[in-house]
Amino acid sequence: MKVLMLTWEYPPFIVGGLGVACHGLFKALAEKGIKIYMILPTQEKVFFEIFSSWEADYPTAKKWDKKHFEPVPLKFYEFHYLEPKGAYLSPQLVSIIKKWEPPKLKTKILYEIPTEVLERLNFLLSQENSLISKVRTYTENVIEISKNLDFNLIHAHDWLTYTAGLFLKKFYRIPLVTHIHATEFDRALGFGHPIIHEIEYLGLNFSDRVIAVSKYTSNIIKEHYKVSGEKIKVVYNAFLPPLEKPQKFKKFREPVILFLGRLTIQKGPGIFLEFAKKIINTYGKKVRFLIAGAGEMERHLMLEAASLGMGTQIMFTGFLTRQEVESALSMSDIVVMPSPSEPFGLVALEAMSFGCALIVSKQSGVSEIIENAYKVDFWDVEKMVNIVIDLLENPDKLKESQEKAQEEVQKFRWSDRAEEVIGIYRELVFNKACFI
Amino acid sequence: MLYIIFYFQVHQPFRISKYKIFDIKDLVVYFDEELNKYIFNKVSERCYLPANNLFKELIEASDGRFKISFSITGTFIEQAKKYRPDVYESFLDLVKTGGVELLNETYYHSLSSIFDLNEFLEQVKEHEELIKREFGFIPTVFRNTELIYFDKLSDILLSLPQIKTVLIEGADKILKGESPLYPRISYNHAHLLLLKHYKLSDDIAFRFSDKAWDQYPLTAEKYVSWVKNLTLIEREGKNLYLNLFMDYETFGEHQWKESGIFEFIKRVIELLLKEKDIVFLLPSEVNYTLNYKPKTISVPEPTSWADIERDLSAWLSNSLQWNAMKTCYELLKKAKEKERKDLIPILKKLTTSDHFYYMCIKYFQDGDVHKYFSPYSSPEEVYRYYMNILSDIEEKLEE
Numbered sequence: 001m002k003v004l005m006l007t008w009e010y011p012p013f014i015v016g017g018l019g020v021a022c023h024g025l026f027k028a029l030a031e032k033g034i035k036i037y038m039i040l041p042t043q044e045k046v047f048f049e050i051f052s053s054w055e056a057d058y059p060t061a062k063k064w065d066k067k068h069f070e071p072v073p074l075k076f077y078e079f080h081y082l083e084p085k086g087a088y089l090s091p092q093l094v095s096i097i098k099k100w101e102p103p104k105l106k107t108k109i110l111y112e113i114p115t116e117v118l119e120r121l122n123f124l125l126s127q128e129n130s131l132i133s134k135v136r137t138y139t140e141n142v143i144e145i146s147k148n149l150d151f152n153l154i155h156a157h158d159w160l161t162y163t164a165g166l167f168l169k170k171f172y173r174i175p176l177v178t179h180i181h182a183t184e185f186d187r188a189l190g191f192g193h194p195i196i197h198e199i200e201y202l203g204l205n206f207s208d209r210v211i212a213v214s215k216y217t218s219n220i221i222k223e224h225y226k227v228s229g230e231k232i233k234v235v236y237n238a239f240l241p242p243l244e245k246p247q248k249f250k251k252f253r254e255p256v257i258l259f260l261g262r263l264t265i266q267k268g269p270g271i272f273l274e275f276a277k278k279i280i281n282t283y284g285k286k287v288r289f290l291i292a293g294a295g296e297m298e299r300h301l302m303l304e305a306a307s308l309g310m311g312t313q314i315m316f317t318g319f320l321t322r323q324e325v326e327s328a329l330s331m332s333d334i335v336v337m338p339s340p341s342e343p344f345g346l347v348a349l350e351a352m353s354f355g356c357a358l359i360v361s362k363q364s365g366v367s368e369i370i371e372n373a374y375k376v377d378f379w380d381v382e383k384m385v386n387i388v389i390d391l392l393e394n395p396d397k398l399k400e401s402q403e404k405a406q407e408e409v410q411k412f413r414w415s416d417r418a419e420e421v422i423g424i425y426r427e428l429v430f431n432k433a434c435f436i
Numbered sequence: 437m438l439y440i441i442f443y444f445q446v447h448q449p450f451r452i453s454k455y456k457i458f459d460i461k462d463l464v465v466y467f468d469e470e471l472n473k474y475i476f477n478k479v480s481e482r483c484y485l486p487a488n489n490l491f492k493e494l495i496e497a498s499d500g501r502f503k504i505s506f507s508i509t510g511t512f513i514e515q516a517k518k519y520r521p522d523v524y525e526s527f528l529d530l531v532k533t534g535g536v537e538l539l540n541e542t543y544y545h546s547l548s549s550i551f552d553l554n555e556f557l558e559q560v561k562e563h564e565e566l567i568k569r570e571f572g573f574i575p576t577v578f579r580n581t582e583l584i585y586f587d588k589l590s591d592i593l594l595s596l597p598q599i600k601t602v603l604i605e606g607a608d609k610i611l612k613g614e615s616p617l618y619p620r621i622s623y624n625h626a627h628l629l630l631l632k633h634y635k636l637s638d639d640i641a642f643r644f645s646d647k648a649w650d651q652y653p654l655t656a657e658k659y660v661s662w663v664k665n666l667t668l669i670e671r672e673g674k675n676l677y678l679n680l681f682m683d684y685e686t687f688g689e690h691q692w693k694e695s696g697i698f699e700f701i702k703r704v705i706e707l708l709l710k711e712k713d714i715v716f717l718l719p720s721e722v723n724y725t726l727n728y729k730p731k732t733i734s735v736p737e738p739t740s741w742a743d744i745e746r747d748l749s750a751w752l753s754n755s756l757q758w759n760a761m762k763t764c765y766e767l768l769k770k771a772k773e774k775e776r777k778d779l780i781p782i783l784k785k786l787t788t789s790d791h792f793y794y795m796c797i798k799y800f801q802d803g804d805v806h807k808y809f810s811p812y813s814s815p816e817e818v819y820r821y822y823m824n825i826l827s828d829i830e831e832k833l834e835e
Contacts, residue, residue, distance in 0.1 A: 307755035311763040312827040327458045
């Protein structure tokens, strides 16, 4: 089976968890014989072939004639997940959304795309906006590149690639799977950019299957985008064990507590800072706090942390490379993931693999599957503080918690997830169910 | 009579390296040797050597009538000796002409006068020793880092009896409409204060090559006519003192050679030397030429020559700067208590004001100036490196 993967991130071009998840999943799929063509938002019109596990680690760029493309590395669009500038809600758009009924099921899984949907998408992408105009370029590129490729199914990851997926589905009349790694509701903590919401709505409702990374996310799209529960399948993310066993090392005498993630409201770094302040004020012994990652909240957080006048006790790392992420985990004892809305939360699995004790917010997908972590409501800073102080005061308990976490994470294997995804592919391709 | 006093600041900081959190305990290279060397070489070629040559020629040609003063920091001399002995020699040569006065300041160009008075006195003495040792010169005129001055400073300087005169910024908020051409007496009557004429100084230092300036292009003749017009202010035969204070890097570095800055300043000086009523003077000579008793002036809040605010905000207007500076002085104190001779000089180099200048996040034109002078991409970036370095030193202090 040949699958066309549309994604906006892939290692080494990673902003968030999307690229990491795609890598783990594609590698496991390739190991099980799925042939993958991948198109990324590159400036050059190239695709990547992933036919083996090795190629998943080092995908080769090819031109339309399937010749190897030189030179590497490729240039990517500059992009980021900041809220796009110039967002506005046109009255036209509101009235259309209001009038729209969710598409009715014609057969169990069949979703024809009316031409108006494509016209609408075209209109949406015509906005003067740096990110949305890149989506338009990407969509045009994908349509062109795909003409020379042969595939049975399209698998699109997150809203940035949904438009391309919908056009291809209409164009080739083959099944489309839309994978939702994060919704605009998570990123904006509430209502976000109206155009992104609309693209998510269309992508999820007019695809043939939706893969959600957690029940948490599945509930969000059922509630807000009225996606039919029958077409959603939850496939959790998993953990790709590193080649070498993670090593711990100590940089500081005192225990280290880590926040790792983009410094955006979605990840709750401000909550972490509140938590750090409370520990500093209530716990007599010295604890070191690391805030690792980059993002638009960095300046605000740094100013606030520095205003406590606690010297080097709260430290910021700035943007980290993959290797540096691992170093940050290696030097930490406890990881806190206080995201107010986290579709999955791969950081939690990584933290476990590095033998860190873990506190995760209940508002996260990962909390649905892990046992050896403390699960706390994201707003309950008091409880986080109590847990951490308890762990710091009881080194045996801390050690046990770290060991159990490290052991548990081994069971979240991408190969199991790949099986679930292949099941979905089979159902769609062999039933030929999406053609009416 | 109109006296003109030129004072040039000569300074280079030890810029810190891009020290990552993961370097803690593994790396002891705190200063970016390559960057510092690169900048020192660049500025030497563009400014120090050609400017020294020019001023030496002018002093020699004027038969001792043209004079200038310098404040040269300890961190500059250390780098000059290390990277460019020829530049160091060229300053020695210039001083030997006799037309040069050397001022006293903090060795590390720091804000210790705000944070730690013991450290301040220590750094001033270190600098005095250095100037004696290197140039055989005993300074009697003081200028604090970036012309930072406040009443209390004059009290602190009482413990350095050789200091008679202090250079300060002629800020509007302290002059309240009065002229900077008259020297003042400090509030405690201990020091003679010379006030920078910021308009005529900044016309050269900042505006000279600014094409958007309505006086652009500035010719020597035009500038000299402005200077001559000042004598109209003269009242009752009182001598006037025009204090032109600026960074030495104005010549060739901030204002490029191509702007004609060297030809301009040469011509200005030549023209001024022809004027009967205009005389060049060293700061320490002001005392002997005064033909009236100066008024006292009170400066309750710190003033400086930086940014449009002319206060401490270039180095101390956000919590990053404050936390970094506070932590540095705390560690320095601790290092002294523990007599850590290996760490004390490093921490002292970290007190240099430039590190905090790079952490400034004020925006508008000033933000632009800060950005222009910073080798780092953002205030956040340099704060991270700085705090990482302090963390490493902190760990070492526990050993």
